[in-house]
Every structure is written in structure tokens, then in C-alpha cells.
């Protein structure tokens with residue numbers, strides 16, 4: 434019996450850069466057979482981005498393209514179009530994130546793809562949704578963070594708009610696409626019908642900024658946003674959701690606190706949540722039992738103009754402790770708090786290795802590298818994390834399985850339709 438959730442699902446991966454590859458990699462980790470199709474010679478442009486080992490595929494490529502096979506396929510030649518046609522006919526899902534209209538220009542519009550395989554699911558990422566005024570524009574990660582509202586609401590009120598270190602535009606769009614594909618597979622399971630699934634990067638970012646649209650509406654209705662620092666600091670709140678620095682955002686106020694060593698270590702900090710329901714425990718923790726029943730402190734409203742005073746009082750404790758020690762201490766009081774982890778810490782964290790969220794894989798050219806395993810854990814299904822393929826590593830075996838003879842393959846290599854590589 435198969436132990437992988439998506440065993441037997443064939444994914445034709447026509448993706449590049451990050452949004453599409455992140456989606457297909459996750460499908461692969463969950464057991465789908467993913468075939469990455471790339472231009473002979475160059476391949477996915479990220480193979481060469483920020484290379485750290487001469488002659489080896491970059492970490493950008495290898496960390497987003499594990500659990501895949503690689504076929505070199507130039508869909509501009511007649512033979513290339515024939516290969517693509519055969520692949521479409523036998524695939525369950527086709528994923529692409531080329532520029533708007535690129536697939537149509539190749540001759541593979543959604544209408545044509547459907548004719549070839551009515552059960553197929555075509556999944557696409559674009560910068561903007563179909564029908565949007567900017568639908569023809571190309572978009573990269575940080576552009577989407579800006580267009581989706583994340584950037585205008587990130588950073589400090591007296592600083593510029595700031596992009597996040599998390600790939601809210603790219604990987605997040607890929608994760609949304611993955612959810613859409615799984616829903617479409619379930620729909621096909623019931624009806625036998627395929628469909629097109631589209632995710633716009635702007636929409637995927639906006640979907641993560643839901644509370645900021647909530648705040649816009651609250652601001653317009655009431656003229657105030659009490660959990661933002663602007664009120665206490667007597668700063669103008671403006672007429673659109675402002676940047677709140679490190680304020681809570683969701684609903685529970687919080688802030689970043691200095692910990693021991695902050696003067697020299699830029700990550701010696703914790704995030705501390707002043708959860709309303711935990712106020713009594715916070716008072717016990719910071720040795721201020723008198724604040725528990727003091728009407729000047731014991732409600733969120735009463736603390737509204739004293740938030741930074743409260744934070745400073747807590748910080749007097751955190752600054753004497755290591756961030757992990759302080760986190761443990763807060764957990765003893767059941768208070769949500771966590772260390773600001775550096776990537777040096779994350780890369781070597783024994784717990785993350787144990788739960789297989791950080792995984793080491795071996796690559797024939799670059800050697801061992803770290804990648805991020807599936808953040809989704811299953812009680813029954815296995816999740817396997819394998820290395821990224823070399824460009825064209827599986828071209829020959831795939832073309833043979835599609836019915837091409839050795840001579841035909843040789844000709845296609847000679848005329849630039851495909852190329853091969855050996856591991």
C-alpha cells in the first residue's frame with residue numbers, strides 16, 4: 434500500500450524562479466511525480482543565481498526544486514511541441530508561472546490544453562488576477578509585497594515602507610496555488626472534470642494582510658486604532674492603515690524586548706505578547722502583583738496609554754536574561770513569547786533537524802546542502818525530501834517512456850529540442 438499522500442499524481446512542472454517551483458516542490462514532497470521542464474542549455478534561470486559552488490546549481494535552484502525530475506524541453510520547436518502535447522495528455526496537473534500570455538504564445542492556451550486532456554488541472558501564478566487592470570504586467574517577489582499591502586504596513590511609522598524577509602509574494606503564492614490544486618484534484622475526483630486554477634501574487638499577499646484591511650475599516654469608522662503605538666506616542670494616525678513597528682497587529686498587543694547581549698548581538702531579543710487574558714500572570718512574572726487589580730492597569734483600555742511603560746517594566750527582566758532563558762521563563766507563566774532566531778541558530782537547531790523541518794540532502798555536484806522539509810506533517814503518509822535534479826538529468830528516460838526511439842532522441846538533442854545530463 435502506498436504511504437505517500439499524492440502517490441500516482443503526475444505533475445507537469447513548467448515553472449521557474451520561486452512561486453511555481455515552491456508549489457511543485459511541496460506537491461513532490463507529498464508524493465506527486467513532478468517533472469520539471471526547462472529550456473535546454475540554460476534551464477530555470479535560478480540555476481545560475483548567486484552561485485556559491487563553481488559549476489554547481491545554486492542553492493536558490495536546489496532548495497526550490499527538490500523531489501523533481503528534470504526534462505530539457507524547448508517548446509518552441511515542432512518536436513518540443515509534440516513532447517509537450519504527449520506530456521499534457523498523460524498529466525494530472527500542469528503548473529506554470531511564465532509571464533502573462535507566454536503559454537498562449539507557445540500555442541498552449543487553456544482551451545487547447547483542455548482539448549488535449551479534459552481532466553487536466555492547469556495551475557498558474559501571475560502578478561495580478563485575470564481581468565485586473567495590470568494583468569499583463571510581470572511581477573517579482575517584492576513587487577507583490579508592495580502591491581498586496583504588506584509593504585505599506587511593515588516597518589516603523591518614521592521610516593520607509595519595508596519588505597519582509599519572508600517570501601510573501603513568491604512562496605506564499607505557490608502555497609496558495611498548492612491549496613487550489615488539491616481542491617481541484619478533489620473536485621475532479623468527484624466529477625471527473627479538470628479546471629484552471631489561478632493565483633495572483635497580489636491577491637495571495639493581500640490574503641495574508643486581512644487584519645490590515647480590517648484596520649482600514651476600523652480607522653475609517655472610528656478614527657482610531659488603539660492597539661497601534663501612534664496613540665500613546667501622540668503621533669498622527671493618518672487615513673490609511675499605518676505602519677505599527679513591532680506592535681501586535683492581530684489583536685493581542687506585543688513588542689520586541691531586549692535580552693542579555695543585545696548591545697552586540699542584533700538578534701538578542703524576544704517577542705512578548707501582552708495577552709489580555711494573561712494579565713494576572715504577567716503581573717506575577719514581573720513582580721507587579723499590585724497592577725492586577727489596579728483600575729489604571731487591569732484592562733486593555735486602561736493600559737492603552739501605558740503600553741510602553743509596561744513593556745519597559747518587562748524589559749527590565751528580559752535584559753538580564755538570555756533570550757532562550759527568558760522564553761522558558763515566560764512559558765512557565767503560560768505567556769506566548771519566543772526568541773528572535775537568527776538563521777545561524779535555525780540552521781543548526783537540533784529540534785528542527787529532529788522534526789525534519791530542516792533537512793540535509795546530498796547532491797552529486799555541490800555535495801551536502803540544507804533545505805527546508807515539509808512544514809506539513811502527516812500521521813499516516815510519508816514525506817520524503819530528495820535533492821534537486823541536474824539540468825536534463827531525466828530527459829532520456831522521460832522521452833523513452835513517451836515512446837520516442839533512440840534515433841529520434843538523438844535528433845532532438847542535435848536540433849536543440851532537448852539535452853541530457855548525467856548525475
Ligand SMILES: CC(C)(COP(=O)(O)OP(=O)(O)OC[C@H]1O[C@@H](n2cnc3c(N)ncnc32)[C@H](O)[C@@H]1OP(=O)(O)O)[C@@H](O)C(=O)NCCC(=O)NCCS
Nearest residue numbers: 450451452472507508509530531532535538559560571572
Ligand atoms: C517571473 C517573471 C517576471 C520572469 O520573466 P522573464 O524572465 O522575462 O521570463 P518569461 O516568463 O517572460 O519567459 C520568457 C520566455 O521564455 C519562454 N520559455 C521559457 N521556458 C521555455 C521552454 N522550456 N520552452 C519554450 N519557451 C520557453 C516563455 O514562454 C517566454 O516566452 P515569450 O517571449 O513568448 O514571453 C515572469 O515570468 C512573470 O511575471 N511570471 C508570473 C509571475 C511570477 O510567477 N512571478 C514570480 C516568479 S518567482
